[in-house]
Amino acid sequence: MRVKTPSINTAKAPSGIPALLKTAGFNALIALVLFSLMVGVRTEAGSDGQLTYWTRFGEVASLVAAVFGGSIVIELLKQWIGPTGAEKLVPPAVQSGMSFLGRYLAPALLIFTLLVPVIFYDQRYILDLAILVLTYVMLGWGLNVVVGLAGLLDLGYVAFYAVGAYSYALLATNFGWSFWICLPLAGILAAFWGVLLGFPVLRLRGDYLAIVTLAFGEIIRLVIINWQELTGGPNGVSSIPRPSFFGIPLDNSDNGLAARLGIEYSPTHRIVFLFYLILALALLTNWVTIRLRRLPIGRAWEALREDEVACRALGINTTTTKLTAFATGAMFGGFAGAFFATRQGFISPESFTFQESALVLAIVVLGGMGSQLGVALAALAMIGGFELFRSLESYRMLVFGMAMVLIMIWRPRGLIGHRAPTVYLTKAHAISSDLVKEGHG
Amino acid sequence: MDYFAQQLINGLVLGSIYGLIAIGYTMVYGIVGMINFAHGDVFMIGGFIALITFLLLVSTGLTAVPVILLIVILVSMAITALYGWTIERIAYRPLRHSFRLAPMLSAIGMSFVLTNYSQVAQGARVKPVPPVITGGYTLHESADGFVIQLSNIQIVVVITTIVLLAIFTWLVSRTRLGRDMRACEQDQTMAALLGVNVDRTISMTFVIGAALAAVAGLMYLLYYGLVDFFMGFVAGIKAFTAAVLGGIGSLPGAMLGGLAIGLIETFWSAYFSVEYKDVAAFSILIVVLIFMPTGLLGRPEVEKV
Numbered sequence: 099m100r101v102k103t104p105s106i107n108t109a110k111a112p113s114g115i116p117a118l119l120k121t122a123g124f125n126a127l128i129a130l131v132l133f134s135l136m137v138g139v140r141t142e143a144g145s146d147g148q149l150t151y152w153t154r155f156g157e158v159a160s161l162v163a164a165v166f167g168g169s170i171v172i173e174l175l176k177q178w179i180g181p182t183g184a185e186k187l188v189p190p191a192v193q194s195g196m197s198f199l200g201r202y203l204a205p206a207l208l209i210f211t212l213l214v215p216v217i218f219y220d221q222r223y224i225l226d227l228a229i230l231v232l233t234y235v236m237l238g239w240g241l242n243v244v245v246g247l248a249g250l251l252d253l254g255y256v257a258f259y260a261v262g263a264y265s266y267a268l269l270a271t272n273f274g275w276s277f278w279i280c281l282p283l284a285g286i287l288a289a290f291w292g293v294l295l296g297f298p299v300l301r302l303r304g305d306y307l308a309i310v311t312l313a314f315g316e317i318i319r320l321v322i323i324n325w326q327e328l329t330g331g332p333n334g335v336s337s338i339p340r341p342s343f344f345g346i347p348l349d350n351s352d353n354g355l356a357a358r359l360g361i362e363y364s365p366t367h368r369i370v371f372l373f374y375l376i377l378a379l380a381l382l383t384n385w386v387t388i389r390l391r392r393l394p395i396g397r398a399w400e401a402l403r404e405d406e407v408a409c410r411a412l413g414i415n416t417t418t419t420k421l422t423a424f425a426t427g428a429m430f431g432g433f434a435g436a437f438f439a440t441r442q443g444f445i446s447p448e449s450f451t452f453q454e455s456a457l458v459l460a461i462v463v464l465g466g467m468g469s470q471l472g473v474a475l476a477a478l479a480m481i482g483g484f485e486l487f488r489s490l491e492s493y494r495m496l497v498f499g500m501a502m503v504l505i506m507i508w509r510p511r512g513l514i515g516h517r518a519p520t521v522y523l524t525k526a527h528a529i530s531s532d533l534v535k536e537g538h539g
Numbered sequence: 540m541d542y543f544a545q546q547l548i549n550g551l552v553l554g555s556i557y558g559l560i561a562i563g564y565t566m567v568y569g570i571v572g573m574i575n576f577a578h579g580d581v582f583m584i585g586g587f588i589a590l591i592t593f594l595l596l597v598s599t600g601l602t603a604v605p606v607i608l609l610i611v612i613l614v615s616m617a618i619t620a621l622y623g624w625t626i627e628r629i630a631y632r633p634l635r636h637s638f639r640l641a642p643m644l645s646a647i648g649m650s651f652v653l654t655n656y657s658q659v660a661q662g663a664r665v666k667p668v669p670p671v672i673t674g675g676y677t678l679h680e681s682a683d684g685f686v687i688q689l690s691n692i693q694i695v696v697v698i699t700t701i702v703l704l705a706i707f708t709w710l711v712s713r714t715r716l717g718r719d720m721r722a723c724e725q726d727q728t729m730a731a732l733l734g735v736n737v738d739r740t741i742s743m744t745f746v747i748g749a750a751l752a753a754v755a756g757l758m759y760l761l762y763y764g765l766v767d768f769f770m771g772f773v774a775g776i777k778a779f780t781a782a783v784l785g786g787i788g789s790l791p792g793a794m795l796g797g798l799a800i801g802l803i804e805t806f807w808s809a810y811f812s813v814e815y816k817d818v819a820a821f822s823i824l825i826v827v828l829i830f831m832p833t834g835l836l837g838r839p840e841v842e843k844v
Contacts, residue, residue, distance in 0.1 A: 131621055135591045135614075136584070137660045143667055151594050251640050253647075298829045305574045305643060306828055309779060313821035316776070320821075324814040452772070456647055463644055492663075496655035502648025507633045510641045 122169040129165035133158045204471050211377060215370040225369050229376055229441065231481045233434055236380035238461040238473040240430030243387055245459065246468035247396065248423035249403030250300075251308040254315025255458055257295075258288040258428040260322060260450035262435025267335040267445055268328070277341040281436050288432025289425040296424035300417055315455055322447045334446025341440045343371060372441050379437060383430045384470055390426070399423050403468075453495070460502050541685045544678075546809045547802070552693045552762065554801020555700035559755035560778035561785065561793040562707070563623075563748030569724045569788035570744050571635070576646035577626055579775015580653035581749050584622055585756030586766040587657055589615040590666055593760075604671060612699075615757055616750040623749025624742055626653075631745075632738070650772075658768040665767040668760060696758045703754060704794060707747070711790065716743055724788070773817060777804070780824040786837020795835060 138158040141151045211232075218224040237259065244252045262284040269275045269283065299310045322329045329335065342348065346355045348368045356363035390396040398419045401409050410416055439445050461480050465472030480498075487494035560582050567575040592614045596607050630649045634641045675690030711717035719740045722730040731737045759774070760766050777800055785796025800820055807819040827834065 128621065128625060131618060132625060135588050135618060136657065139591045139595065140661065141591060141594060141666055142662055143664055147667055149590075149594055149666060149668065151591070151598075251643065299825065302828055302832065305639075306783075306832070308643060309574060309776075309783075310825050310828055313776065313780075313824045317818050317821050320815070320818050324818075453651075456651065459644070459647075463640075492655065492659050495651055496659060499648045499651030499653075499655060503630045503645050503652065506637075506641050506645035506648065507630075510634065510637045 118170060118173050121173055122166050125169040126162050126166035129162045130158070133161050137161060207471075207474070215373050219366065219370070222366065222369065225366070225373060227481070227485060229369070229373050231478055232373070232376040232380050233438060233441075234458065234461060234477040234481050235474050236376065236383050236434045236437075237431065237458045238465065238477050239380065239383040239387060239470065240427050240434065241458050241462050242427075242465075242468065242470070242473050243390075243399075243430070244423050244427035245462050246473070247387070247391065247403065248399040248420060249467075250420060250423060251305075251459075252311045252424075252427070253308045253452070253455055253459065254295075254311035254313070254318075255427070255431055256450045256452070256455040257311075257315040257318040258292060258431030259435040259438070259454070260318055260447075261288045261291050261428075262432030263439040263445050263449070264322065264329060264335070264435075265432065266436035267338045267439045270339045270440075271335060271337065274339075277339070277436070277440050278344065281433060284436035285429040285432040288435065289429040292425040292428025293421060296421045300420040300424065312452065312455075315450075315452060319447050319450050322450070329447075332447060334444060334448075335439075336444045338439050338443050338445070340368065340443065341371070341375065372437075376437055376441075379433055383433075386426075386430075387470065395419065395422055400468075456502075457498070460498070463502075464505055541679060541681045541687050542809070545685075545687050546805050548687070548689060548693060550802035550805030551798060552696050552801070553805055554781075554798035555696055556755050556758050556762070556797075557774070557778050557781045557800050558794040558797025559700060559703065559751045559758070560774060561781040561797045562790060563752050564779050564782040565785070565787055565790060565793040566720075566744050566748050568782070570720060570741055571631070571642070573631070573642040574646065574779065575631075575745075575748070576643065576775070577630075577649040577653055578748065578752060579771035579773075579778065580650050580657075581619060581623055581626070581771070582752040582756045582759075582774055582778075583766070583768065583771030584653060584657060585615050585619040585749070585753030586760045586770065587661060587666075587756075587768075588618050588753065589757040589760050590668060590766050593668065593671075608671070612754060612757055615753045619753030619756070620746040620750040622653075623745040623752075626749075627742055627745040632741075650775075654768055654771065661768065663768060665765050667765045670764060671761055692761055696762055699754065699758065703751065707751070708790070710747070716740070720744060776824075777817075777820050780820055780827075783824060784827050784834055786834030788838070789834070789836040792834055792836035799835075 138153055138155055139151050140154055141149055144150050211228075214228050215225060218228075237255070241252060241255045244250050244255070265284040265287045266277070266280040269280045270277070275283075295311070295314050299307060302310060323332055325331070340348065343355050346358065347353070348355050348371055350363045351357070354363065356367060391400070398409070398414050401412075401414065402416060402419055402423075406416060409419075438449070442449075457480065461476045462473055464480065465474070465476035484494055484498075487497060560578065563578045563581070564575060567573065567578070589611050592611045593607065596610060601607055626649055630645045631642050634645055670692070672690075672692040672695055675688055675693070678687040678689050680686050711720060719730070719735045720743070722733070722735050723737055723740045727737050730740075756766070759770070778797065781796035781800040782793045783796070784799055785792025785794070800823070803823060804816050804820055808816045811819075
């Protein structure tokens with residue numbers, strides 16, 4: 099019997115121009131069929147409910163041409179770079195450069211971030227964007243505990259964000275509680291929900307866990323939409339109180355912070371305050387994560403990520419370990435949610451869709467799961483990139499999805515780096531064969 | 540009682556549509572071991588292609604409904620199958636030997652690409668279609684005037700599903716391709732050594748799954764009379780729930796699970812609340828996974844070290 103080669107694509111031996119054109123032509127033909135109806139015929143419901151259509155053959159032609167050209171470029175690049183191995187060796191010079199960069203980049207970034215409100219004091223847009231980026235940095239660091247450290251794929255992280263946001267919004271609007279009382283409560287409530295969800299489902303394996311967390315996120319969103327008496331349904335909760343500077347309001351009144359300090363009031367004060375607030379929260383997340391990683395529980399998380407069966411064999415209680423990771427991540431999500439509510443002053447279920455979960459997850463994955471600096475840089479790149487594409491509103495999620503696929507193919511372990519386990523054996527120890535023989539020890 | 544019977548019919552019809560989508564999930568999971576997160580969007584693409592083909596055919600002046608439906612079903616199956624093939628080729632094949640979460644994340648990305656691609660290409664507004672298959676039968680009329688209706692479209696949906704299932708079962712159990720698929724499901728390396736073209740078999744799995752999803756998309760279009768770019772997400776999760784409920788990897792299980800989810804959703808809307816029908820479906824997913832991780836007809840998975 100003839101054994102066929104298991105791969106069609108990579109075993110393309112002839113690499114001349116005819117083969118190149120053949121591949122490109124084939125891809126273009128496929129693109130033509132794919133785009134012919136979906137792009138070539140545009141349907142729209144008219145005002146009387148009648149469907150009309152018009153053709154757009156120009157767009158199809160340009161798309162097909164783009165695929166043709168693109169596949170030629172990709173094939174040429176493939177031949178240039180050569181076959182891609184699983185692990186590429188990094189030259190030592192680059193490696194030392196990277197470690198140098200890694201050592202000084204984080205403090206430099208931190209100092210720059212601290213100075214952002216000073217440098218861009220007059221530019222409200224940049225300050226708002228910086229607050230947004232920091233919110234996602236915090237969410238990314240929070241989810242990093244679950245995905246990056248413990249290796250549990252959580253597709254419903256936004257649920258905890260929503261729990262935090264609604265906890266603060268409802269407590270503050272109904273009972274008039276201050277932000278500083280509600281903040282820990284929001285975190286505790288989110289962690290409580292994390293435990294509640296985690297307790298039954300954490301026995302599941304990776305993919306199943308992902309789907310269950312996704313379902314949980316959707317359930318939370320649907321309950322928020324439909325439980326109108328409590329949450330206001332699709333209209334959301336509005337006029338959420340702004341945070342105060344530990345009891346001193348940041349407004350134009352006589353006992354506001356500006357009046358007490360004797361300086362002229364400016365609305366930017368509140369923005370700057372919010373900026374430092376989220377920065378402090380994010381740094382708290384980072385600090386707690388770094389500290390936890392040195393504790394037995396953090397070590398257990400990393401061990402769990404590397405090999406669950408081995409963990410169990412070594413006597414680690416995997417359920418408790420997973421649960422603490424889940425609860426810790428959820429708590430930070432809750433903090434971020436409370437901050438989100440107080441910053442916006444208005445929240446509605448629209449802010450807590452699956453897209454949000456996927457965005458935070460993409461930040462964590464892109465940043466190299468487990469790497470704190472990587473997550474921060476990825477958040478900056480993602481949210482910054484989203485802002486660049488703001489004019490192309492409907493295209494940006496398209497680009498986002500494509501980026502996610504391409505990054506998975508190109509650098510599945512993340513763009514910036516992958517955090518190796520904190521402790522590991524540097525040298526492989528040979529074990530005598532009589533120790534590992536079957537049926538013994 | 541009459542109300543119950545009517546809901547039973549509605550639930551079975553909805554369940555057939557979910558079952559057709561669920562087969563795609565369960566086949567891919569059985570062979571490649573990944574959740575094809577973009578499958579719900581493939582279903583949506585199938586609905587759109589059916590709509591466009593339908594519109595083009597009607598504008599040429601063709602009036603014979605059976606002919607139109609036949610052409611629409613063939614065209615949408617063919618093109619959607621090509622979508623399935625392309626998705627596997629671009630997003631999943633390069634990751635087949637990567638770490639576990641990689642194909643899942645790639646699939647989520649692909650799902651976003653498809654959703655937003657059809658939003659960009661076809662606009663965000665809901666596309667309504669006039670009812671194509673009209674009429675029906677009154678099965679029973681009770682004394683207080685409640686009528687049990689069985690519409691023609693419901694008959695078409697159920698019969699199409701049964702016919703497709705018959706073809707599909709034959710394909711899996713009697714043909715060379717089906718044998719290859721079952722071999723790959725058990726052990727890919729061994730199958731490759733014995734002369735099974737693993738890559739082609741996996742591609743074909745995606746193609747068949749996408750073709751069935753296209754039919755589901757067409758049925759959805761005919762039954763509900765609308766498509767929009769976002770319908771793949773919720774339908775996808777529910778179909779996945781159906782696949783899990785039936786026991787992932789099991790083909791009759793997928794259909795059974797689809798029917799169960801369709802019935803539960805319909806009865807929940809009929810007797811409790813319409814608003815929480817999705818919550819009910821998702822809660823079932825969680826409950827099933829907790830208490831019955833192997834589903835109704837699934838085999839327990841052995842963890843090898």
